[in-house]
Amino acid sequence: MGLNAQKRLRSTISYCILILWSFILLFPMYWVGITSFKNAIDMSIKATYLPFVDFQPGLHAWRYLFVDRLTWFLDPFMNSVIVAFVSSTIALIIGSSAGYALARFDYGGRNNSIVLGFMSQRMFPGALFILAFLVMFRELGLLDTRLSLIIVYSSGAIPFIVWVMRDFFEGLPVEIEESAMIDGANRLGVLFRIAMPLAAPGLVAVFVLSLIGAWNEYLVALTLTFREAITIPLFMTMQVSQTGYTEWWNMSAISLVSVIPVVAAGMALEKYITGGLTFGALKG
Amino acid sequence: MATEPRIYPSKRFRFEIKDNLWKWIFLLPAVAIIxxxxxxxxxxxxxxAFTDLHLYRIGDFETEFVGLANFEKLMSNRSFWRTARNTVVFMLGVVPAQLIIGLTVALALNNITRGQKLFRxxxxxxxxVSPVVVSFIVGRMLFQxxxxxxxDILRNLGFDGVPWLTSPTWAMVALMAIDVWxxxxxxxxxxxxALQGVPPDLHEAARVDGANQLQSFWRITVPLIMPITMTALLIRIIDAxxxxxxxxxxxxxxPGQATESVTLxxxxxxxxxGDLAFGSSQAYFLLIVLMIFGGAYLVLTRRAMGKD
Incomplete structure (x- = not known):
């Protein structure tokens, strides 16, 4: 077999593997998609796979969600939006300032150790935190408030923002910052007017990742909130425990509404997100 | 980048005193919050973990120190060891599967030129995707x-339907499948x-020297991707x-307690x-196990960072 034929064979096998795995990833999402257009009858006798062939799609689940029960869905949706955006913004400001500082200043030769200290957060089990947080926020009278989730989620996102942004700032040339400072700018000005704009791709990536983390979080939300401040994941599971049986078409529509924005944002920013996701193992 | 000595620009400035203030203002909020x-x-x-603290009794009763009582209870608690076993089984199921799939698909991705970005x-x-959506909505529908x-597909292929959520073993398999997905x-x-960090001329040189592809993979690729692979494995072990x-x-x-994890x-x-004391002793047990893997992870990360 010639080298070229060998190469062609290898790339054919590669494409087969990639297409197979892509299909495995697609199938569950496809299933949620079609289920949101199904009627009860399409899910009670046998599995139905293809709209118009196996079953007649209808919009009733979407009408139910956006017309009949919009107000009922809107509260947890807004809770999720507010908690995710506020916590990510706080984490971004605090975390990227620290990342910048660790890239540009010397802390007695212990910069790497400080970063590792932040990184050690990864090994602490969430189970340990929920017990302490439950008591802490109960004593503070903050149970079932968005504030409690904002506090927990921003602190959860800071370590990885510090790590990613420190790497990012280290990759930026210091000369621009130096000349600005010689011209009389102070560090705050340098950070916000020069370094941050240059680091915009990194900032967007860590912001979106912490947004997704907060948007999808379940365990802490389940522990700290129960009525007023519940987020979408909690809202979804509560629907079933209340009604006792599951209206899968409605649940599927809700899932899609909660999943599509973050998946779209993540995939649109693929180039930046991959670097942030693999943090802790790769440089930049 | 790792081997170059790092130059801290602040040393070169005359505004060192003012700059010294910013140095702490930037770092301290993050440190304080964490x-x-x-x-x-x-x-x-x-x-x-060393008291008899109970959620519903906070403030009503004096909390007493009970020494090692919670940990003694933990050691003899069969239900807890059941969950510990479940967690280890889960980890041993998902991590190798993810490594095999990860390596296969990554090698395939590294092999192609057209469409790589699309697949990535x-x-x-x-x-x-939120784990709740994956597990609750997707999992319960697909494994119904x-x-x-x-x-349905299994039956059409001539197999029996699998009792996914009612059999202890299959329920664990379903959970593993979700995590692997x-x-x-x-x-x-x-x-x-990691693969993209392997210089292509190394393989070229090996080929010229008469190495076949398998040898080239084991002798060149595997050692070079090992550090990142180990880190990725440790992260997945900790998360699992x-x-x-x-x-x-x-x-x-x-069913029963067949799929209950330690965290659950x-x-x-x-x-x-509401038994905060006993829960805390369990959490500490988990923390100690995680620290073994977390420690290894930090050592690897420290090495990747190079010198200060």
């Missing part, structure tokens, strides 16, 4: 025993980055030991049951 929200729970939980972008998708598509992408992306959300919403730990047990005792 110290408060990380160290306080860690210390408080240690304290709670698509593979990010499961990492963005009577009319779920997985059993969601997290293999992490391994794929990490390993792809912490598994809870997909279990909570797919099986609730059942801690939630059940500490939060639902």
């Amino acid at each position: 110290l408060i929200l990380l160290a306080v729970p860690v210390v408080w939980t240690l304290y709670a 972008t698509w593979f990010l998708m499961p990492l963005m 025993e009577d009319i779920g598509p997985i059993n 969601q997290w293999s992408s992490f391994m794929i992306l990490m390993l792809l980055a 030991f912490k598994v809870v959300e997909i279990i909570m919403v797919l099986t609730g730990g059942g 047990a801690i939630y059940r005792t500490g939060v639902k049951g």
Whole structure:
């Protein structure tokens, strides 16, 4: 077999593997998609796979969600939006300032150790935190408030923002910052007017990742909130425990509404997100 | 980058005093927040593990120190060891599967030129989806025993339907499948980055020297991607030991206690049951196990960082 034929064979096998795995990833999402257009009858006798062939799609689940029960869905949706955006913004400001500082200043030769200290957060089990947080926020009278989730989620996102942004700032040339400072700018000005704009791709990536983390979080939300401040994941599971049986078409529509924005944002920013996701193992 | 001596520009400035102030203003908020929200729970939980603290009795009764009583109870608690075993089984099931899928798909990705970006972008998708949606909505629909598509396809192929959520073994398999579906992408992306860091001329040189592809893979690729692979494995091991959300919403730990993880047990005792003391001792047990893997992870990370 010639080298070229060998190469062609290898790339054919590669494409087969990639297409197979892509299909495995697609199938569950496809299933949620079609289920949101199904009627009860399409899910009670046998599995139905293809709209118009196996079953007649209808919009009733979407009408139910956006017309009949919009107000009922809107509260947890807004809770999720507010908690995710506020916590990510706080984490971004605090975390990227620290990342910048660790890239540009010397802390007695212990910069790497400080970063590792932040990184050690990864090994602490969430189970340990929920017990302490439950008591802490109960004593503070903050149970079932968005504030409690904002506090927990921003602190959860800071370590990885510090790590990613420190790497990012280290990759930026210091000369621009130096000349600005010689011209009389102070560090705050340098950070916000020069370094941050240059680091915009990194900032967007860590912001979106912490947004997704907060948007999808379940365990802490389940522990700290129960009525007023519940987020979408909690809202979804509560629907079933209340009604006792599951209206899968409605649940599927809700899932899609909660999943599509973050998946779209993540995939649109693929180039930046991959670097942030693999943090802790790769440089930049 | 790692081997170059790092130059801190602040040393070169005349404004060192003012700059010194900013140095702390930038860093301290992050340090303070992490110290408060990380160290306080860690210390408080240690304290709670040595007391008889109970959620519904806080303020009503004096909390008493009970010494090692909670840990003694833990050692003889069969239900807890059941959950510990479940968690280890889960980890041993998902991590190797993710490594194999990750390596296979990453090698395939590294092999192609056209469409690589498209596949890479698509593979990010499961990492963005909420575990609740994956497990609760998708999992329960796909693994539904009577009319779920997985059993339906199996039956059409001539097999029997599998009792996914009612058999202890199959319920665990279903949970593993969900985790593999969601997290293999992490391994794929990490390993792809590692593979792309292998200089292509090394393989070329090996080929000229008469090495075949298998030799070239084992002798060149494997050693070079080892550090990143180890780090990725440690991250996945740590996360697998912490598994809870997909279990909570797919099986609730059942049937019986067959799929209950340690974290779910801690939630059940500490939060639902209010037994903070016993829950805390369980949490500490988990923390100690995670510290072994976390320590190795930090050592690897430290090495990747180079010198200060």
